Amino acid sequence: MNADCSGPLDAGGPVLLIGAGRMGGALLEGWLACGLDPSSVFVIDPALPEFSVERLKRAGVRLGPQPGELSNPAAILLAVKPQMAQGALPAAATFAGPDTVVVSVLAGTTLATLSAGFPKGQALVRAMPNTPAAVGRGVTGCVAGADVRPEQRDLADRLLRAVGDVVWVKDEGLIDAVTGVSGSGPAYVFLLVEALAKAGVAAGLPAELAETLARKTVEGAGELLARSAEPPEILRKNVTSPNGTTAAALEVLMDENGLAPLMERAVAAATRRSRELAG
Structure with a gap:
């Protein structure tokens, strides 16, 4: 423990x-x-x-x-x-x-x-x-x-x-909102690992290697977040070089139909379901 x-x-x-x-x-x-x-x-x-x-x-x-x-x-x-x-x-x-x-x-x-x-x-x-x-x-x-x-x-x-x-x-x-963010949140992270591994396979990596890279990346990023006093936004910016590979990926993830609105809808759905279960 x-x-x-x-x-x-x-x-x-x-x-x-x-x-x-x-x-x-x-x-x-x-x-x-x-x-x-x-x-x-x-x-x-x-x-x-x-x-x-x-x-x-x-x-x-x-x-x-x-x-x-x-x-x-x-x-x-x-x-x-x-x-x-x-x-x-x-x-x-x-x-x-x-x-x-x-x-x-x-x-x-x-x-x-x-x-x-x-x-x-x-x-x-x-x-x-x-x-x-x-x-x-x-x-x-x-x-x-x-x-x-x-x-x-x-x-x-x-x-x-x-x-x-x-x-x-x-x-x-x-x-109910706590449930939507942290109660259900680990499943969102596990899905991220699944999706990242599948994307790696689509980019040409062997499946086992793609899963290892995805898993270890999320594990390491979580530990860095836990040990750092910097907010997530600054940690993200620290990884992102102008016009680099990360910037190209984030341009997709941060567009108007990207990760933020998708996550907002997911948390809202979990929050709504929590209220329904509570009657």
Whole structure:
């Protein structure tokens, strides 16, 4: 994991993870890598394969707590698939206490939908992480419900920061745009690699070489962007010599029908669909 852990992660109490699939599993790995005591972590996921169950047991994580075994945990993380939310919310409500902050990474599930499954006044955070969380390089957009106290927001932030950066918005409506940019964004980058490789083949390169060049170029450009204090516009200009090869390519990509309007339409479509899913 590449997440920057500022120190041993201490949740101040038990943490219950409901759903340990790709995103839930990434969060769990991030917590343990950041020093969270595994004996303070409880996991509920009846769909876990046996090898995952054994691996979690070896790590010291506790599986399938009964209601009497865990009450008022510091945090509950809801990380099941959206279609499983109907069953997960009652389970979470069974364990939640008055001091518990419930953090949901359920796509398309609003704070209003979440609040209907919990007692009035429950602290709720809606979060939208993305798949690079699996390697500690994710970015998560969050919005806090009205009943979240500052220390609860801080705990949610620390738990989510174990898999990458965290940004907060005040308006829940912006989570749909967050979904359109960063939630779905990794797929846009992967498509760029596919398209760049295909363009290389069309230009005469062997397919394997074209894919290697495309993949490594995007990997390297992303790392340069991560390490540089310069904005993307300046980095782009630094690569572009007047009347050179890059300038010729950018003339195509930056025309009125080029990449910018296409990306705007793509993000708008994802944002619109996110709103539809949220009802």
